[in-house]
Amino acid sequence: MSEVLVEQDVLVRMQEDLRRALKKPRRERRWVMVIDLRKCVGCHACTVACVAENKLPPGVVYRPVLEEEIGTYPHVTRRFTPRPCMQCDNPPCTPVCPVHATYKNADGIVVMDYNQCIGCRYCITACPYAARTFDFGKFYTQDTPDGLPFLLGRQTADDYERVPSDEYGRKWERKGEESPIGNVRKCHFCLHRLAVGMLPACVTTCIGRATLFGDANDPASLVAEMVARPNTMRLKEELGTEPRVYYLL
Numbered sequence: 001m002s003e004v005l006v007e008q009d010v011l012v013r014m015q016e017d018l019r020r021a022l023k024k025p026r027r028e029r030r031w032v033m034v035i036d037l038r039k040c041v042g043c044h045a046c047t048v049a050c051v052a053e054n055k056l057p058p059g060v061v062y063r064p065v066l067e068e069e070i071g072t073y074p075h076v077t078r079r080f081t082p083r084p085c086m087q088c089d090n091p092p093c094t095p096v097c098p099v100h101a102t103y104k105n106a107d108g109i110v111v112m113d114y115n116q117c118i119g120c121r122y123c124i125t126a127c128p129y130a131a132r133t134f135d136f137g138k139f140y141t142q143d144t145p146d147g148l149p150f151l152l153g154r155q156t157a158d159d160y161e162r163v164p165s166d167e168y169g170r171k172w173e174r175k176g177e178e179s180p181i182g183n184v185r186k187c188h189f190c191l192h193r194l195a196v197g198m199l200p201a202c203v204t205t206c207i208g209r210a211t212l213f214g215d216a217n218d219p220a221s222l223v224a225e226m227v228a229r230p231n232t233m234r235l236k237e238e239l240g241t242e243p244r245v246y247y248l249l
Helices: 010-022 045-054 122-126 145-151 222-227
Strands: 031-036 065-072 075-082 102-104 110-112 132-134 184-186 211-215 245-248
Touching (some): 010 211, 010 222, 122 132, 211 222
Parallel strands (some): 031 245
Antiparallel strands (some): 065 075, 102 110, 132 184
């Protein structure tokens, strides 16, 4: 009787890698994301998962998927490129902030201090990857009949962008002119999920297992193995930003 070998799902391996990483001091980790462009089918599941996880309002998207047509008709194909924040080791967005509202935390992740941010948007201009967006305080049901309960001070079941977000380990309720309304917002590798031993939402919802995440300082981790491959690249490396997001071609 022959044995049937079942390949381990990469999510299981990444979860094991994450558990090991969380046992290390924060400054000894190097969180990186690896996106395999050969496996991305352009389903936008990662984009939707990110919006749902972070309760993002209209116009605020942390992880768009860029689409590109390659070739000449009739021999054409499409390439899809998910573009989260690059989490640069040398981020051009942080030094331009006049109030130090954006900075690299102990995990090496570029984060936002919503209460400190004054909404000047200098960082949006400085980011060469267009990875930052601004919360103008809009709602999906605004100016619609479904928005009436909100105007009357009541919340309905479908007003998910009014549900408090867990970003940065605290509850952020979007109301009035309070933060994060009026602030710059961005991908943060789902730090609130990592803190409780969960992978980023975009990673767990990728149907093609095209998005990988982990500690590159762990030689046994999946991402360390992927980053070492010769077919990896990073966006705009010539700028010296040292992105922590790698792409497999």
